[in-house]
Amino acid sequence: MSIKADHINYLYGEGTAFEQYALKDVSFEIEDGQFIGLIGHTGSGKSTLIQHLNGLMRASSGKIYYNGEDIDQEGYDRKALRSRVGLVFQYPEHQLFEVDVFSDVCFGPKNQGLSQEEIQQRAKEALMQVGLKEQFWGQSPFELSGGQKRRVAIAGVLAMRPEVLILDEPTAGLDPRGRDEILDEISKLHTEKKMTIVLVSHSMEDIARYADRILVMSHGEKVFDAPPKEVFRHYKELEQIGLAAPQITYVVQRLREQGISLDGDITTVKEATTAILGLLGKAGSRV
Amino acid sequence: MREITLGQYYPVDSVLHRLDPRTKLFGTMVFIVSLFVADSLAAYGVATVFLVLAIRLSKVPFSFMVRGLKAILFLLLISVSFNLFLTPGTEVFRIGFLKVTWEGLRLAGFMALRLIYLVIGSSVMTLTTTPNELTDGLERSLGFLKHVGVPVHEISMMMSIALRFIPILVEETDKIMKAQMARGADFESGNLLQKAKSMVPLLVPLFISAFRRATDLAMAMEARCYHGGAGRTKMKPLRYAGRDYVTYLVYVLYLAGMICL
Amino acid sequence: MGIIKASRLIYDYIRRDEENHVEEVNRAIDGLDLDIKAGDFVAILGHNGSGKSTFAKQINGILLPTEGTVWISGMKTTDDEHIWDIRKTAGMVFQNPDNQIIGNIVEEDVGFGPENLGVPTDEIWKRVDESLEAVGMTAYRLKSPNKLSGGQKQRVAIAGIMAMKPQCIILDEPTAMLDPNGRKEVIRTIHELNKKEGITVLLITHYMEEVIEADRVIVMDGGRLVMDGVPQEIFSRVRELKDYRLDVPQVTELAYELKQAGVELPDGILTIDELIRHLLPVLQAAGAGM
Numbered sequence: 158m159s160i161k162a163d164h165i166n167y168l169y170g171e172g173t174a175f176e177q178y179a180l181k182d183v184s185f186e187i188e189d190g191q192f193i194g195l196i197g198h199t200g201s202g203k204s205t206l207i208q209h210l211n212g213l214m215r216a217s218s219g220k221i222y223y224n225g226e227d228i229d230q231e232g233y234d235r236k237a238l239r240s241r242v243g244l245v246f247q248y249p250e251h252q253l254f255e256v257d258v259f260s261d262v263c264f265g266p267k268n269q270g271l272s273q274e275e276i277q278q279r280a281k282e283a284l285m286q287v288g289l290k291e292q293f294w295g296q297s298p299f300e301l302s303g304g305q306k307r308r309v310a311i312a313g314v315l316a317m318r319p320e321v322l323i324l325d326e327p328t329a330g331l332d333p334r335g336r337d338e339i340l341d342e343i344s345k346l347h348t349e350k351k352m353t354i355v356l357v358s359h360s361m362e363d364i365a366r367y368a369d370r371i372l373v374m375s376h377g378e379k380v381f382d383a384p385p386k387e388v389f390r391h392y393k394e395l396e397q398i399g400l401a402a403p404q405i406t407y408v409v410q411r412l413r414e415q416g417i418s419l420d421g422d423i424t425t426v427k428e429a430t431t432a433i434l435g436l437l438g439k440a441g442s443r444v
Numbered sequence: 445m446r447e448i449t450l451g452q453y454y455p456v457d458s459v460l461h462r463l464d465p466r467t468k469l470f471g472t473m474v475f476i477v478s479l480f481v482a483d484s485l486a487a488y489g490v491a492t493v494f495l496v497l498a499i500r501l502s503k504v505p506f507s508f509m510v511r512g513l514k515a516i517l518f519l520l521l522i523s524v525s526f527n528l529f530l531t532p533g534t535e536v537f538r539i540g541f542l543k544v545t546w547e548g549l550r551l552a553g554f555m556a557l558r559l560i561y562l563v564i565g566s567s568v569m570t571l572t573t574t575p576n577e578l579t580d581g582l583e584r585s586l587g588f589l590k591h592v593g594v595p596v597h598e599i600s601m602m603m604s605i606a607l608r609f610i611p612i613l614v615e616e617t618d619k620i621m622k623a624q625m626a627r628g629a630d631f632e633s634g635n636l637l638q639k640a641k642s643m644v645p646l647l648v649p650l651f652i653s654a655f656r657r658a659t660d661l662a663m664a665m666e667a668r669c670y671h672g673g674a675g676r677t678k679m680k681p682l683r684y685a686g687r688d689y690v691t692y693l694v695y696v697l698y699l700a701g702m703i704c705l
Numbered sequence: 706m707g708i709i710k711a712s713r714l715i716y717d718y719i720r721r722d723e724e725n726h727v728e729e730v731n732r733a734i735d736g737l738d739l740d741i742k743a744g745d746f747v748a749i750l751g752h753n754g755s756g757k758s759t760f761a762k763q764i765n766g767i768l769l770p771t772e773g774t775v776w777i778s779g780m781k782t783t784d785d786e787h788i789w790d791i792r793k794t795a796g797m798v799f800q801n802p803d804n805q806i807i808g809n810i811v812e813e814d815v816g817f818g819p820e821n822l823g824v825p826t827d828e829i830w831k832r833v834d835e836s837l838e839a840v841g842m843t844a845y846r847l848k849s850p851n852k853l854s855g856g857q858k859q860r861v862a863i864a865g866i867m868a869m870k871p872q873c874i875i876l877d878e879p880t881a882m883l884d885p886n887g888r889k890e891v892i893r894t895i896h897e898l899n900k901k902e903g904i905t906v907l908l909i910t911h912y913m914e915e916v917i918e919a920d921r922v923i924v925m926d927g928g929r930l931v932m933d934g935v936p937q938e939i940f941s942r943v944r945e946l947k948d949y950r951l952d953v954p955q956v957t958e959l960a961y962e963l964k965q966a967g968v969e970l971p972d973g974i975l976t977i978d979e980l981i982r983h984l985l986p987v988l989q990a991a992g993a994g995m
Contacts, residue, residue, distance in 0.1 A: 199884045244626040252623040254648035268628030332752040332911045333952035404955035430962040660804035667797040669821040679816035679829045
């Protein structure tokens with residue numbers, strides 16, 4: 158089971174003077190159960206890329222395989238694909254439309270043509286997964302707070318029981334706590350439900366904390382594809398394409414340049430604290 | 445989707461581009477009126493010269509001018525055939541029961557010319573005038589209506605805001621549509637009723653978004669001291685230049701010619 | 706009295722049913738006292754719903770106090786005759802870049818404020834030129850706002866405020882919808898305006914990296930002012946910040962954790978440079994070289 162992108166090209170304004178590559182010869186394979194961080198500055202092609210993965214956009218050339226099947230072949234059920242590869246857009250709360258939270262979450266499973274019982278079962282489960290208390294289920298989604306709306310919208314995709322969940326900047330505009338809560342729930346879906354996750358984010362700190370593999374896009378091309386520690390080692394190249402490594406990476410690199418023997422792969426506060434205290438012989442004193 | 449342009453402004457520098465929008469609005473009006481006055485070959489000849497001159501002066505490629513014709517092709521065919529087949533008079537030939545007369549040929553010909561010139565004539569204006577200039581021109585030209593209680597300033601402000609937000613809302617529609625498709629929505633299949641029903645998940649969020657934007661914008665405008673047209677100055681006030689007066693003179697001569705012919 | 710002063714400010718959002726009976730009262734600001742000095746760069750932090758945006762709207766009279774008073778340059782926001790002077794003095798930049806640009810061309814949008822104020826045409830052009838220059842957007846003056854990036858749109862919005870010649874700019878989460886590069890662009894711009902033009906800046910945000918260079922940081926929670934001080938002071942109270950649903954930059958957190966474990970470090974470290982400067986000697990003394 159996997160998603161495979163095979164030499165994907167996507168051209169905007171094909172055949173006109175404005176012709177431009179949005180994706181250029183992108184190939185990769187996402188194995189089951191991975192947590193992928195997808196990064197790149199605005200306009201790097203990452204949003205275009207994720208829309209190819211669930212068949213919302215069609216590549217100009219190249220192929221996408223889901224579980225070995227070419228999703229562009231004649232007769233392939235793209236609608237079914239979309240429920241298996243769930244895509245949560247940026248500011249997903251902008252897609253809410255029903256009179257109450259519960260009915261809105263039911264929209265996805267209803268489109269899947271399931272029985273009434275099954276639809277409700279899935280909606281309940283999804284709302285529980287995103288941690289939205291039952292007292293809100295009957296309310297109008299438009300009366301909820303920003304963070305709660307966001308959860309309802311994510312539940313709306315989860316209710317289709319996707320095997321892969323792609324989220325485009327799910328924490329944009331949320332405050333720090335709201336951000337952590339959403340990310341923790343996504344992480345839980347990964348560890349507990351074994352869901353494959355693709356997380357698009359601008360925050361290197363978040364990516365470093367959750368992802369076990371990073372894809373870096375720049376100008377429509379895939380420039381890195383490796384575990385976080387390996388990618389962040391190239392922090393200088395990342396800067397050249399308008400990105401940056403987590404702050405901690407810089408602290409560690411600076412200390413290393415001064416001759417301090419720290420592991421260059423440290424990317425989180427926790428790792429750095431442990432390593433530095435270890436050097437100072439204070440390991441275990443508190444951490 | 446993002447490249448959608450309203451109106452069809454063609455950005456080059458020409459005499460016509462530099463004319464005051466009011467002059468162009470008035471000119472278009474004069475031209476349209478003249479087309480309805482014209483009733484002889486000679487008159488159409490003058491109109492043709494006038495139009496060709498305007499097109500040459502605008503520096504806009506002719507192919508852009510005729511694009512607008514596609515939209516009225518159907519209308520054109522219908523009005524031409526009506527005139528062609530239903531005008532009584534001296535028969536020229538007949539196809540089955542349909543009789544074609546001299547009078548019919550003449551009327552149909554004029555009708556076709558009239559419609560084509562009308563579309564090309566207005567295209568000359570929209571291709572050489574930015575939507576903003578157009579709104580400004582309308583506000584100033586219709587300023588006299590203020591005195592009879594028509595909120596001219598407000599209407600032109602609304603037009604200009606609409607121009608700014610239509611591309612944004614078009615893009616947003618595309619986004620919401622995709623988001624709902626990702627939840628299995630189907631906007632294509634089904635009968636008319638089903639299709640109408642399937643629009644709800646698109647229209648409700650779109651309406652809410654437009655409403656939110658309107659509230660935000662109203663607040664932003666207030667914060668920037670907007671309080672209607674009274675006491676407002678203009679960054680780009682419309683001022684007639686010499687070329688505008690010359691153009692008006694041309695209009696007078698043209699109109700006089702058309703009426704005489 | 707400073708340029709912005711609030712005294713015992715209270716604001717209730719009141720929801721009414723169809724018969725105009727009060728259905729729900731939501732206290733967004735609950736007894737706020739605040740005095741902001743002209744020329745300062747002040748950051749207001751707080752989680753969503755802490756009342757910080759409501760306060761911003763009080764400053765230029767978009768919302769009026771339920772109780773208490775707000776003065777801008779000595780003018781009460783409740784005095785009708787001052788409302789346009791207040792809005793001119795305290796300009797406001799909002800979160801969504803798209804929803805505050807009115808003009809179809811960049812320069813026309815910047816001219817919108819002065820047009821409303823009845824500024825003569827020549828003077829409008831002068832102000833537009835200066836404002837676009839001040840935010841570094843002169844090269845884009847004839848572009849459609851739709852063709853700009855988020856950060857560029859926000860700079861245009863800032864220029865639009867600058868053209869009204871304000872003494873103070875309030876920015877209500879101006880970077881929340883931007884990417885990291887756009888964020889830096891906007892923050893750099895407002896720091897410049899603060900330093901070069903002496904504009905008082907009130908930046909409302911929940912991105913901690915954006916406030917470390919502020920002169921003063923204020924934390925709001927539940928409609929009250931709960932922390933107030935220079936960045937070093939505020940950021941040394943990591944636990945407290947986390948209780949207010951806020952965050953600290955990674956370096957600050959690392960320094961805090963190390964300090965808690967007994968490492969000799971000063972309070973409230975905010976930048977990588979600072980941390981290295983203080984941590985390196987400690988590590989070298991402990992013989993942690995390679």
